[in-house]
Amino acid sequence: MDTKKIKALFDCELEDISDVFIISEDSDLENQNQTNAIFSEKWIKYSREEIKQQEALFKFQKAWYLDLYSFDSEDALKEYLQEQDIVLDAGCGLGYKAKWFADLSPETLVLGMDYSDSVFPAAKIYKGTENLKFIKGDIANTRLKDSTISYVSCDQVIHHTEDPEKTMEEFSRILKKDSELAFYVYAKKALPRELLDEHFREVTKTIASDEMWEMSEQLTELGKTLSELDIEIDVPDIPLLGIKGGKMDVQRFVYWNFIKCFWNEDLGLETSISTNFDWYAPSNAKRYSLEEFIEMTTKANLAQNYIHSEEACYSGRFKKL
Numbered sequence: 651m652d653t654k655k656i657k658a659l660f661d662c663e664l665e666d667i668s669d670v671f672i673i674s675e676d677s678d679l680e681n682q683n684q685t686n687a688i689f690s691e692k693w694i695k696y697s698r699e700e701i702k703q704q705e706a707l708f709k710f711q712k713a714w715y716l717d718l719y720s721f722d723s724e725d726a727l728k729e730y731l732q733e734q735d736i737v738l739d740a741g742c743g744l745g746y747k748a749k750w751f752a753d754l755s756p757e758t759l760v761l762g763m764d765y766s767d768s769v770f771p772a773a774k775i776y777k778g779t780e781n782l783k784f785i786k787g788d789i790a791n792t793r794l795k796d797s798t799i800s801y802v803s804c805d806q807v808i809h810h811t812e813d814p815e816k817t818m819e820e821f822s823r824i825l826k827k828d829s830e831l832a833f834y835v836y837a838k839k840a841l842p843r844e845l846l847d848e849h850f851r852e853v854t855k856t857i858a859s860d861e862m863w864e865m866s867e868q869l870t871e872l873g874k875t876l877s878e879l880d881i882e883i884d885v886p887d888i889p890l891l892g893i894k895g896g897k898m899d900v901q902r903f904v905y906w907n908f909i910k911c912f913w914n915e916d917l918g919l920e921t922s923i924s925t926n927f928d929w930y931a932p933s934n935a936k937r938y939s940l941e942e943f944i945e946m947t948t949k950a951n952l953a954q955n956y957i958h959s960e961e962a963c964y965s966g967r968f969k970k971l
Protein backbone atom coordinates (compact mmCIF):
# COMPACT_ATOMS: atom_id res chain seq x y z
CA MET A 651 0.00 0.00 0.00
CA ASP A 652 1.31 3.42 -0.95
CA THR A 653 0.79 5.29 2.32
CA LYS A 654 2.07 8.58 0.84
CA LYS A 655 -0.52 8.38 -1.94
CA ILE A 656 -3.30 7.92 0.61
CA LYS A 657 -2.10 10.76 2.85
CA ALA A 658 -1.93 13.08 -0.16
CA LEU A 659 -5.70 12.72 -0.63
CA PHE A 660 -6.32 14.62 2.61
CA ASP A 661 -5.86 18.27 3.54
CA CYS A 662 -4.63 17.46 7.07
CA GLU A 663 -1.94 15.42 8.82
CA LEU A 664 -3.02 11.84 9.60
CA GLU A 665 -1.85 10.16 12.75
CA ASP A 666 -1.43 6.38 12.50
CA ILE A 667 -2.72 4.38 15.47
CA SER A 668 -2.80 0.58 15.20
CA ASP A 669 -2.89 0.75 11.38
CA VAL A 670 -5.78 3.22 11.38
CA PHE A 671 -5.41 6.78 10.11
CA ILE A 672 -7.00 9.18 12.56
CA ILE A 673 -8.75 12.34 11.43
CA SER A 674 -10.87 12.87 14.49
CA GLU A 675 -11.49 10.74 17.58
CA ASP A 676 -14.48 12.54 19.07
CA SER A 677 -17.23 14.91 18.12
CA ASP A 678 -18.06 18.16 19.92
CA LEU A 679 -21.74 17.39 19.37
CA GLU A 680 -23.54 15.55 22.16
CA ASN A 681 -25.79 13.42 19.95
CA GLN A 682 -23.03 12.45 17.52
CA ASN A 683 -20.75 11.54 20.41
CA GLN A 684 -23.44 9.40 22.02
CA THR A 685 -24.12 7.75 18.64
CA ASN A 686 -20.40 7.00 18.18
CA ALA A 687 -20.18 5.49 21.67
CA ILE A 688 -23.20 3.27 21.01
CA PHE A 689 -21.77 1.97 17.74
CA SER A 690 -18.32 1.48 19.28
CA GLU A 691 -19.95 -0.67 21.94
CA LYS A 692 -22.09 -2.58 19.46
CA TRP A 693 -19.27 -3.32 17.01
CA ILE A 694 -16.65 -4.26 19.59
CA LYS A 695 -19.15 -6.66 21.19
CA TYR A 696 -20.25 -8.01 17.80
CA SER A 697 -16.67 -8.49 16.57
CA ARG A 698 -16.28 -11.01 19.41
CA GLU A 699 -19.36 -13.00 18.35
CA GLU A 700 -18.83 -16.38 16.78
CA ILE A 701 -17.65 -16.17 13.18
CA LYS A 702 -20.60 -18.27 11.98
CA GLN A 703 -23.10 -15.58 13.08
CA GLN A 704 -20.99 -12.80 11.58
CA GLU A 705 -20.71 -14.63 8.28
CA ALA A 706 -24.48 -15.17 8.09
CA LEU A 707 -25.01 -11.41 8.60
CA PHE A 708 -22.33 -10.39 6.10
CA LYS A 709 -23.75 -12.76 3.47
CA PHE A 710 -27.27 -11.40 4.02
CA GLN A 711 -26.04 -7.79 3.92
CA LYS A 712 -24.03 -8.25 0.71
CA ALA A 713 -27.01 -9.77 -1.12
CA TRP A 714 -29.18 -6.89 0.13
CA TYR A 715 -26.57 -4.34 -0.97
CA LEU A 716 -26.86 -5.53 -4.59
CA ASP A 717 -30.66 -5.05 -4.42
CA LEU A 718 -30.50 -1.69 -2.65
CA TYR A 719 -28.18 -0.17 -5.23
CA SER A 720 -29.41 -1.91 -8.39
CA PHE A 721 -26.44 -4.10 -9.17
CA ASP A 722 -27.76 -7.16 -11.03
CA SER A 723 -25.16 -9.47 -9.53
CA GLU A 724 -21.86 -9.49 -7.69
CA ASP A 725 -20.17 -9.58 -11.10
CA ALA A 726 -21.97 -6.36 -12.07
CA LEU A 727 -20.68 -4.71 -8.88
CA LYS A 728 -17.19 -6.03 -9.61
CA GLU A 729 -17.24 -4.60 -13.12
CA TYR A 730 -18.48 -1.27 -11.75
CA LEU A 731 -15.81 -1.11 -9.04
CA GLN A 732 -13.06 -1.96 -11.49
CA GLU A 733 -13.83 1.29 -13.30
CA GLN A 734 -13.25 3.31 -10.09
CA ASP A 735 -9.86 4.41 -8.82
CA ILE A 736 -10.78 5.49 -5.27
CA VAL A 737 -13.82 4.29 -3.35
CA LEU A 738 -15.00 5.54 0.04
CA ASP A 739 -17.09 3.26 2.27
CA ALA A 740 -18.54 6.06 4.40
CA GLY A 741 -19.56 4.69 7.80
CA CYS A 742 -17.97 1.30 7.19
CA GLY A 743 -18.73 -0.26 10.60
CA LEU A 744 -16.76 -3.52 10.87
CA GLY A 745 -15.48 -2.99 7.35
CA TYR A 746 -16.68 -6.17 5.65
CA LYS A 747 -18.21 -4.26 2.71
CA ALA A 748 -15.01 -2.24 2.24
CA LYS A 749 -13.10 -5.55 2.27
CA TRP A 750 -15.60 -6.97 -0.26
CA PHE A 751 -15.07 -3.99 -2.59
CA ALA A 752 -11.29 -4.25 -2.22
CA ASP A 753 -11.30 -7.95 -3.09
CA LEU A 754 -13.60 -7.48 -6.08
CA SER A 755 -11.35 -4.76 -7.47
CA PRO A 756 -7.71 -5.12 -6.38
CA GLU A 757 -6.54 -2.13 -8.45
CA THR A 758 -8.99 0.22 -6.69
CA LEU A 759 -8.00 1.95 -3.46
CA VAL A 760 -10.78 1.45 -0.91
CA LEU A 761 -11.05 3.74 2.12
CA GLY A 762 -13.30 2.66 5.00
CA MET A 763 -14.19 5.53 7.31
CA ASP A 764 -16.15 5.35 10.56
CA TYR A 765 -16.48 7.54 13.66
CA SER A 766 -16.72 4.57 16.02
CA ASP A 767 -13.95 2.26 17.27
CA SER A 768 -15.09 -0.39 14.75
CA VAL A 769 -12.18 0.66 12.51
CA PHE A 770 -9.65 -0.89 14.94
CA PRO A 771 -10.91 -4.50 14.73
CA ALA A 772 -11.53 -3.90 11.00
CA ALA A 773 -7.91 -2.84 10.40
CA LYS A 774 -6.67 -5.83 12.38
CA ILE A 775 -8.85 -8.44 10.69
CA TYR A 776 -8.21 -7.19 7.14
CA LYS A 777 -4.57 -6.17 7.64
CA GLY A 778 -3.29 -8.18 4.67
CA THR A 779 -5.46 -6.40 2.09
CA GLU A 780 -3.09 -4.04 0.30
CA ASN A 781 -5.69 -1.80 -1.37
CA LEU A 782 -7.77 -1.22 1.77
CA LYS A 783 -7.25 1.43 4.46
CA PHE A 784 -9.37 2.25 7.51
CA ILE A 785 -9.79 5.78 8.81
CA LYS A 786 -11.39 7.08 12.00
CA GLY A 787 -13.31 10.26 11.41
CA ASP A 788 -16.53 12.07 10.68
CA ILE A 789 -17.99 11.43 7.21
CA ALA A 790 -19.56 14.90 7.44
CA ASN A 791 -16.04 16.35 7.52
CA THR A 792 -13.82 13.83 5.75
CA ARG A 793 -10.89 16.24 5.19
CA LEU A 794 -10.56 14.68 1.73
CA LYS A 795 -9.62 17.17 -0.98
CA ASP A 796 -12.29 18.27 -3.48
CA SER A 797 -13.25 15.83 -6.28
CA THR A 798 -11.04 12.96 -5.14
CA ILE A 799 -13.48 10.05 -4.92
CA SER A 800 -15.01 8.08 -7.77
CA TYR A 801 -17.61 6.14 -5.76
CA VAL A 802 -19.02 6.92 -2.30
CA SER A 803 -20.94 4.08 -0.71
CA CYS A 804 -22.83 5.17 2.40
CA ASP A 805 -24.93 2.19 3.34
CA GLN A 806 -27.30 2.56 6.33
CA VAL A 807 -25.33 5.45 7.81
CA ILE A 808 -26.28 9.00 6.79
CA HIS A 809 -29.32 9.17 9.13
CA HIS A 810 -26.92 8.58 12.04
CA THR A 811 -24.91 11.70 11.23
CA GLU A 812 -25.71 14.94 13.03
CA ASP A 813 -26.98 16.82 10.00
CA PRO A 814 -27.56 14.46 7.04
CA GLU A 815 -28.01 17.35 4.58
CA LYS A 816 -24.59 18.66 5.50
CA THR A 817 -23.12 15.19 5.14
CA MET A 818 -24.68 14.99 1.68
CA GLU A 819 -22.98 18.26 0.72
CA GLU A 820 -19.68 16.80 1.87
CA PHE A 821 -20.19 13.76 -0.38
CA SER A 822 -20.99 16.04 -3.28
CA ARG A 823 -17.82 18.04 -2.60
CA ILE A 824 -15.45 15.03 -2.53
CA LEU A 825 -17.01 13.21 -5.52
CA LYS A 826 -15.54 13.64 -8.98
CA LYS A 827 -17.93 15.00 -11.60
CA ASP A 828 -20.25 12.29 -13.01
CA SER A 829 -19.27 9.91 -10.18
CA GLU A 830 -21.86 8.24 -8.00
CA LEU A 831 -23.01 8.24 -4.42
CA ALA A 832 -24.92 5.17 -3.23
CA PHE A 833 -26.83 5.81 -0.02
CA TYR A 834 -29.72 4.62 2.12
CA VAL A 835 -32.06 6.19 4.65
CA TYR A 836 -34.56 4.71 7.07
CA ALA A 837 -38.13 5.18 5.87
CA LYS A 838 -40.79 6.80 8.05
CA LYS A 839 -43.23 4.23 9.44
CA ALA A 840 -46.76 4.40 10.87
CA LEU A 841 -47.50 7.13 13.42
CA PRO A 842 -47.47 5.00 16.63
CA ARG A 843 -44.08 3.60 15.73
CA GLU A 844 -42.69 6.99 14.74
CA LEU A 845 -43.78 8.47 18.08
CA LEU A 846 -42.05 5.70 20.01
CA ASP A 847 -38.92 5.89 17.83
CA GLU A 848 -38.70 9.65 18.28
CA HIS A 849 -39.15 9.30 22.04
CA PHE A 850 -36.07 7.05 22.19
CA ARG A 851 -33.90 9.51 20.25
CA GLU A 852 -34.06 11.73 23.32
CA VAL A 853 -34.40 9.37 26.30
CA THR A 854 -31.68 6.97 25.19
CA LYS A 855 -29.15 9.58 26.36
CA THR A 856 -30.33 9.17 29.94
CA ILE A 857 -30.52 5.35 30.00
CA ALA A 858 -27.53 3.17 30.86
CA SER A 859 -26.42 1.07 27.90
CA ASP A 860 -26.85 -2.14 29.97
CA GLU A 861 -30.52 -1.31 30.20
CA MET A 862 -30.69 -0.68 26.46
CA TRP A 863 -29.13 -4.12 25.86
CA GLU A 864 -31.65 -5.62 28.26
CA MET A 865 -34.52 -3.98 26.40
CA SER A 866 -33.07 -5.20 23.09
CA GLU A 867 -33.12 -8.76 24.44
CA GLN A 868 -36.72 -8.32 25.57
CA LEU A 869 -37.74 -6.96 22.17
CA THR A 870 -36.00 -9.86 20.44
CA GLU A 871 -37.91 -12.29 22.64
CA LEU A 872 -41.15 -10.49 21.78
CA GLY A 873 -40.36 -10.63 18.06
CA LYS A 874 -39.59 -14.34 18.29
CA THR A 875 -42.76 -15.11 20.26
CA LEU A 876 -44.94 -13.19 17.81
CA SER A 877 -43.23 -14.85 14.81
CA GLU A 878 -43.74 -18.29 16.25
CA LEU A 879 -47.48 -17.65 16.53
CA ASP A 880 -47.42 -17.74 12.73
CA ILE A 881 -50.81 -16.00 12.57
CA GLU A 882 -52.09 -13.79 9.79
CA ILE A 883 -54.65 -11.11 10.61
CA ASP A 884 -56.87 -8.91 8.49
CA VAL A 885 -55.84 -5.35 9.21
CA PRO A 886 -58.19 -2.49 8.30
CA ASP A 887 -56.74 0.62 6.68
CA ILE A 888 -56.30 3.29 9.39
CA PRO A 889 -55.08 6.29 7.36
CA LEU A 890 -54.93 8.74 10.25
CA LEU A 891 -52.40 6.49 11.97
CA GLY A 892 -50.58 5.66 8.74
CA ILE A 893 -51.50 1.98 9.17
CA LYS A 894 -51.92 0.14 5.89
CA GLY A 895 -54.58 -2.55 5.69
CA GLY A 896 -54.43 -6.06 4.30
CA LYS A 897 -53.58 -9.59 5.38
CA MET A 898 -50.50 -9.45 7.55
CA ASP A 899 -48.47 -11.69 9.81
CA VAL A 900 -49.02 -10.55 13.40
CA GLN A 901 -45.30 -10.01 14.10
CA ARG A 902 -44.96 -7.85 10.96
CA PHE A 903 -48.09 -5.90 11.97
CA VAL A 904 -46.63 -5.05 15.36
CA TYR A 905 -43.15 -4.48 13.90
CA TRP A 906 -44.09 -1.99 11.18
CA ASN A 907 -46.75 -0.11 13.11
CA PHE A 908 -45.83 -0.14 16.81
CA ILE A 909 -42.48 -1.46 18.02
CA LYS A 910 -39.33 -2.61 16.30
CA CYS A 911 -39.02 -6.16 17.66
CA PHE A 912 -36.60 -7.71 15.18
CA TRP A 913 -36.22 -11.46 15.05
CA ASN A 914 -34.63 -13.44 12.26
CA GLU A 915 -34.01 -17.12 12.89
CA ASP A 916 -31.45 -17.44 10.07
CA LEU A 917 -29.37 -14.55 11.40
CA GLY A 918 -29.54 -15.86 14.97
CA LEU A 919 -30.11 -14.52 18.47
CA GLU A 920 -27.07 -12.23 18.91
CA THR A 921 -27.51 -10.54 15.53
CA SER A 922 -31.21 -10.00 16.24
CA ILE A 923 -30.45 -8.46 19.65
CA SER A 924 -27.79 -6.21 18.18
CA THR A 925 -30.20 -5.12 15.42
CA ASN A 926 -32.76 -4.02 18.02
CA PHE A 927 -30.02 -2.28 20.01
CA ASP A 928 -28.80 -0.31 17.03
CA TRP A 929 -32.35 0.87 16.37
CA TYR A 930 -33.16 2.22 19.83
CA ALA A 931 -29.81 3.17 21.33
CA PRO A 932 -28.30 5.89 19.07
CA SER A 933 -29.70 9.38 19.58
CA ASN A 934 -29.01 10.21 15.92
CA ALA A 935 -31.35 8.09 13.78
CA LYS A 936 -33.61 10.09 11.49
CA ARG A 937 -36.34 8.70 9.24
CA TYR A 938 -37.44 10.07 5.87
CA SER A 939 -40.30 10.12 3.39
CA LEU A 940 -39.45 9.36 -0.24
CA GLU A 941 -39.83 13.05 -1.12
CA GLU A 942 -37.46 14.11 1.67
CA PHE A 943 -34.93 11.47 0.58
CA ILE A 944 -34.89 12.77 -3.00
CA GLU A 945 -34.93 16.43 -1.98
CA MET A 946 -31.75 15.92 0.02
CA THR A 947 -29.89 14.85 -3.12
CA THR A 948 -31.16 17.57 -5.44
CA LYS A 949 -30.12 20.20 -2.89
CA ALA A 950 -26.60 18.75 -3.00
CA ASN A 951 -26.39 18.90 -6.80
CA LEU A 952 -26.83 15.17 -7.34
CA ALA A 953 -29.05 13.57 -9.99
CA GLN A 954 -31.01 10.32 -9.61
CA ASN A 955 -29.63 7.31 -11.44
CA TYR A 956 -31.49 4.52 -9.57
CA ILE A 957 -34.03 4.60 -6.76
CA HIS A 958 -35.09 1.63 -4.68
CA SER A 959 -37.81 1.67 -2.06
CA GLU A 960 -39.06 -0.87 0.44
CA GLU A 961 -40.95 -0.72 3.71
CA ALA A 962 -37.80 -0.28 5.80
CA CYS A 963 -35.87 2.18 3.67
CA TYR A 964 -35.14 4.22 0.57
CA SER A 965 -31.87 3.81 -1.27
CA GLY A 966 -30.34 4.67 -4.59
CA ARG A 967 -27.44 5.80 -6.72
CA PHE A 968 -27.03 9.48 -7.52
CA LYS A 969 -24.65 11.20 -9.91
CA LYS A 970 -22.62 14.31 -9.09
CA LEU A 971 -23.47 16.93 -11.69
Ligand SMILES: C[S@@+](CC[C@H](N)C(=O)[O-])C[C@H]1O[C@@H](n2cnc3c(N)ncnc32)[C@H](O)[C@@H]1O
Nearest residue numbers: 689741742743764765766788789805807810811
Ligand atom coordinates in the same frame (compact mmCIF):
# COMPACT_ATOMS: atom_id res chain seq x y z
C1 LIG B 1 -25.90 0.78 10.94
S1 LIG B 1 -24.17 0.98 10.91
C2 LIG B 1 -23.80 0.56 9.23
C3 LIG B 1 -22.38 0.10 9.05
C4 LIG B 1 -22.01 -0.39 7.65
N1 LIG B 1 -22.20 0.61 6.62
C5 LIG B 1 -22.75 -1.64 7.30
O1 LIG B 1 -23.59 -1.58 6.40
O2 LIG B 1 -22.50 -2.66 7.95
C6 LIG B 1 -23.96 2.74 10.98
C7 LIG B 1 -22.49 3.16 11.08
O3 LIG B 1 -22.41 4.58 10.87
C8 LIG B 1 -21.35 5.07 11.67
N2 LIG B 1 -21.49 6.53 11.80
C9 LIG B 1 -22.49 7.25 12.36
N3 LIG B 1 -22.25 8.57 12.27
C10 LIG B 1 -21.05 8.69 11.62
C11 LIG B 1 -20.27 9.81 11.22
N4 LIG B 1 -20.67 11.08 11.44
N5 LIG B 1 -19.10 9.58 10.59
C12 LIG B 1 -18.67 8.32 10.36
N6 LIG B 1 -19.38 7.21 10.70
C13 LIG B 1 -20.56 7.40 11.33
C14 LIG B 1 -21.54 4.31 12.97
O4 LIG B 1 -20.41 4.37 13.79
C15 LIG B 1 -21.87 2.90 12.44
O5 LIG B 1 -20.73 2.13 12.30
